[in-house]
Amino acid sequence: MTVMSLSKALNEGMRKAMEDDPKVLIMGEDVGKLGGVFRVTDGLQKDFGEDRVIDTPLAESGIIGTAIGLALRGYRPVCEIQFDGFVFPAADQIITQLAKMPMRSLGAIKLPVVVRIPCGGGIGAVEHHSESPEAYFTHTAGLRVVACSNPADAYSMIQQAIRSDDPVIFFEPKRRYWEKADVDTADTGWWTPMDKGLVVRPGTDLTLLTHGPMVKTCLEAAQAAEEEGRSLEVIDLRSLNPLDQPLVMDSVRKTGRAVVVHEAPVNNGFGAELAARITERCFYHLESPVLRAGGFSTPYPPSKLEEHYLPDLDRVLDAVDRAFAY
Amino acid sequence: MTIDASRGAEAPPELVQLLTPEGERVQHPDYDIDLTPEEVRSLYRDLVLVRRVDLEAVALQRQGELGIWASLLGQEAAQIGSGRALTDADMAFPTYREHGVAWCRDVDPVKLLGLFRGVNHGGWDPKEHNFHLYTIVIGSQTLHAVGYAMGIQRDDADAATIVYFGDGATSQGDVNESFIWASVFNAPIVFFCQNNQWAISEPLEKQTRIPLYRRASGFGFPGVRVDGNDVFACLAVTRQALKNAREGQGPMLIEAFTYRMGAHTTTDDPTRYRVASELEAWKLKDPIERVKAYLFKNELADQEFLDAVEAEADQLGADLRRRCLALPDPEPTAIFEHVYAEPHALIDEERAQFAAYLEGFER
DSSP, X not given: OEEEEHHHHHHHHHHHHHHHOTTEEEEETTOSSSOOTTOTTTTHHHHHOTTTEEEOOSOHHHHHHHHHHHHHTTOEEEEEOSSGGGSGGXXXXXXXXXXXXXXXXXXXXXXXXXXXXXEOOOSOOOTTSSOOOHHHHHTSTTOEEEEOOSHHHHXXXXXXXXXXXXXXXXXXXXXXXXXXXXXXXXXXXXXXXXXXXXXXXXXXXXXXXXXXXXXXXXXXXXHHHHHXXXXXXXXXXXXXXXXXXHHHHHHHHHHSOEEEEEXXXXXXXXXXXXXXXXXXXXXXXXXXXXXXXXXXSSOOOOGGGHHHHSOOHHHHHHHHHHHHTO | OOOOTTTXXXXXXXXXXXXXXXXXXXXXXXXXXXXXXXXXXHHHHHHHHHHHHHHHHHHHHHTTSSSOOOOOTTOHHHHHHHHTTOOTTOEEEOOSOOHXXXXXXXXXXXXXXXXXXXXXXXXXXXXXXXXXXXXXXXXXXXXHHHHHHHHHHHHTOSOOEEEEEETGGGGSHHHHHHHHHHHHHTOOEEEEEEEOSEETTEEGGGTOSSOGGGHHHHXXXXXXXXXXXXXXXXXXXXXXXXHHHHTTOOOEEEEEEOOOOSOSSTTOOGGGTSOHHXXXXXXXXXXXXXXXXXXXXXXXOOXXXXXXHHHHHHHHHHHHHHHHHTOOOOOGGGGXXXXXXSOOHHHHHHHHHHHHHHHHHHO
């Protein structure tokens, strides 16, 4: 066991993947000498060279487009998009090419490309640096969409994403980059498959469904609720596409109540899909409607307002209270 | 407002030409080619056969057997010349109009029809032919080609990449980003722009104020304009550009100056936006007629050879028609195939549900 930050866990995971497979490449803006603006790729160019850790021109479509070409040649590129709000210039390449080319080829082409996106708010940033664009990508067939929430998952999931023969959109909770925990780098026996979720806190009265930066918030909310006599089960979804439906449905059938929590706007957010699926599959088990706590139907606000925009412990508990009011 | 399309042009555009529209062989100081009579006859055969494939496909669309077709009529020399310049190890990235290049890469023409008939989105294995799938979003493939070329660099392989795009595509961000990437990384790639003068209804003046090949200098690599209806020149210039790329001299832009003699696609009506006299003028520069004239003038072929090529074209067309009609419709559950390379729970679930739903009708 080693104590490391989430950022360092990603770094160690990528380092291991690069040691294991010479075809793994890192590419993005400032990922080389600087080690990325969050230092997630720190030291990798020094150890693996400029041909494997590529400082690219400043153009996101170019990053994804050339990564596709490298994958066609047999490489496994791991692309860093510097901030969530900057992925949109690459959206065309991701949606029309990366996601669809394997099917277009009738399976002749595999595109093992990982697109790392630091996501979410809470760091006092300027516009375009605090967004949660996961629903745009979960709506696009052909992509796998995952989100890590802690150092151990970061370490194992980034390696699984790199090994996957499918394109993976990999969300990293930027405000949790510096939070530390134990990571076992000596063994892989503890790894949970990338497309499975995890019950991170068992409970009996209500299920909190969340991912990425909100997992910690939900765990804190569950702790507070316990002090009020309510037992909340917290599920870290980890994979949004595919969704680990058996895990979710088993939990909700047990608790009879569900609240979805994410930073992204509630309206047409990923929680809407969860609510619909839970209603379809757990209708007779539900004691209340599936409720959602998340961002408002507004653009992400200036940072002086973000504490009001982002769901926090009280907003989560408010949704829990409303669920129990039925 | 009128726009002077020549603004910014320091000098009149130069055109590399080795064979005039009248079939006269001419010299160029920078590019030359030495072709055996057999090689010239072979190029002629290529040109005639791909035109016949194209003609048959247009007819199949008119008869309702294809949903749409993008004709290459008039661009045969640009495609055969550049396509025949490739080695087996080189990789080509096409648009959706490169039927002639596909021919040079030994892609069975019937496989081109799957996309246009609606039985698949792309029916060949790119690795088998070193010919990528057709790309429909304009210009996207230029970045894939540069990435592939960066892979060639990392493999230290004796190969280069060629990417095809049109005059309209030069306005796309991806094409400009691909120029930057190729230049910065000195990637072994040839940018082959078929300037056919029209992006559906928009003439070249809507895309550029300078000759397209001159864009290259701003990105830091050479550009050249070649007579796109001259198969000798297209072959010579592309061969040299690919050789330079393989030898580490980096990218080059070739602007093949040609003309889209047909509609953009079979759903388009060019009479709404261009005058008939323009087409008539370009017919005098036909890419096939000038090779035929050259063969006759130099007594490299006789009528018997021409008749044999025509007969082969007829047979190819008939065979293509027969096999197009025999293309099986895909099974309904093919919708779910190849979406992911690895098992995917949601796809598996929906496939099973849909199969059960279909079975309900059969009971």
